[in-house]
Amino acid sequence: MSGPGGAAAAVAAAEQEERERERERGALWAEVRALLPGAEEALSLALSGEVEECVPPLLRRARALLYGAGGPPRGPAAAALRRLGDVLRDYSWEKLNAGPWRDVGKAWRQVYAFGCLFGALARAAGGGPLAPALRLCDLGLLMGAAVLDNVLARLVRVLQAHLPRGPPRPAPAAQKVRVDPPPAPAIQPEDALPHLHCPSLEHFRDNYLIPQKPVVLEGIIDHWPCMKKWSVDYFCQVAGCRTVPVELGSRYTDEEWSQKLMTVSDFINQYIVNENSVGYLAQHQLFDQVFGRKYIRLYSPQDSENLYPHESHLLHNTSQVDVEDPDLIKFPNFRNAASQSCILMPGQVLFIPVKYWHYVRSLDISFSVSFWWS
Known part of the structure; x- marks a missing residue:
């Protein structure tokens, strides 16, 4: 048993720890508050269109x-601000999901962003864990529209x-669905894509x-910093807490294909997804391989009919x-489609012209960066 001296020391340590937490909360709020206008009236709530009259x-x-407390909203004020953020998000979420995304008014996306902002600020001021506040910010960035100079x-x-x-x-072992991909296929010389080292812009x-x-x-x-820095561990360190949209499934035409919002760490711990469908884009593409390898096969737009596009728009x-496993009874003309292939290695960039059909399969845990232009 500890004596009076030990108890006093424990109390003093606890008080010191609480003072340190309060100092950290104060420092955080000072940085957060610096992002906002100094006066209440200066925080514009202007929207880009009409919304229902209950929202303003x-x-x-x-x-x-x-702004009412003159400092960070605490206690009942923080709880009320948090509830209002929830109400604004829930109400605007229905508008965001009532029809096609292209038909969603920007004003309702701004309302959703304000709901995320007020909810995140309430959590930052309340002194609790910051991960929920960060998730709200990410949701506002993904689903909302920029407000207050992209605050x-x-x-x-x-x-x-x-x-x-x-x-x-780490995720529980039962949740992990990583499957080792099949080995890289052999590429015949006549089917190999040409390689070019450091061409001039004019030559390209x-x-x-x-x-x-x-x-x-x-x-x-080769000069990109990411070529030396990026890895799975690096992504977990710098962005593991960030919420991102993830496509789950090998082909987006499969019934089990889905989309989900999850943190980068959860995605890395639970899933590795290979893209196995063939499609094309109406833009040029530079496909930059940063780490890992990808097997890529290209088909010319002239072979579009031989690839049997889906009939739906x-x-x-x-x-x-x-x-890689075609049904030639169902798709007999596919045997007439000529392809070019490569195994894209780290540091290599594949130029994919507009409307070229491309098939991509990861051979390792890999990461690529794409640029599109018209």
Whole structure:
């Protein structure tokens, strides 16, 4: 048993720990508050269109709670601000999901962003864990529209800097669905894509871009810092807490294909997804391989009919054929489609001309960066 001296020391340590937490909360709120206008009236709630008349009063009430205490909203004020953020998000979420995304008014996306903002600020002020506040910011960035000079993006940087750094928590073994991909197929010389080392812009333009011929470019991204820094562990460290949209499934034409919002760490711990469908884009593409390898097969637009595109407008740029295991009874003309292939290695860049059909399969845990232009 500890004596009076030990008890006093424990109390003093607890008080010191609480003072340190309060100091950290104060420092965080000072950074957060610096992102916002100094006066309540200066925080504009202007929207880009009409919304239902019950919404503006809710926005003004949330703004008043944010500024009313003269300092960070605590206790009942923080709880009320948090509830208002929930109400604004829930109400606008119905509008965001009532029809096609292209028909969603920007004003309702701004309302959703304000709901995320007020909810995140309430959590940041309340002194609790910051991960829920960061998730709200990410949701606002993904589903909302920019408000207050894109304040959510700036708030993310502040919150993330105050999160504890550490390795991602591993997922239970039962949840992991990683499957080793089959080995890389052999590529015959006559089917191999040409390789070109550090061409001039003029040479690339005249011989590949204008004629719309695919080519593997080498040596043009060796100077990128990511070529030395990026890895799975690096992504977990710098972005493991961030919420992102993830496509789950090998082919987006499969019934089990789905989309889900999850953190980068959860995605890495639970899933590795290979893209196995064939499709094309109405833009040129530079496909940059940063780490890992990918097997890629290309088909010319002239072979479109031999690839049996889906008849629906939504999937008209997607082939029905499994190119590595084709059903030649169902798709007999596929045997007439000529392809070019490569195994894209780290540091290599594949130029894919507009409307070229492309099939991609990961051979390792890999990461690529794509650029599109018209």
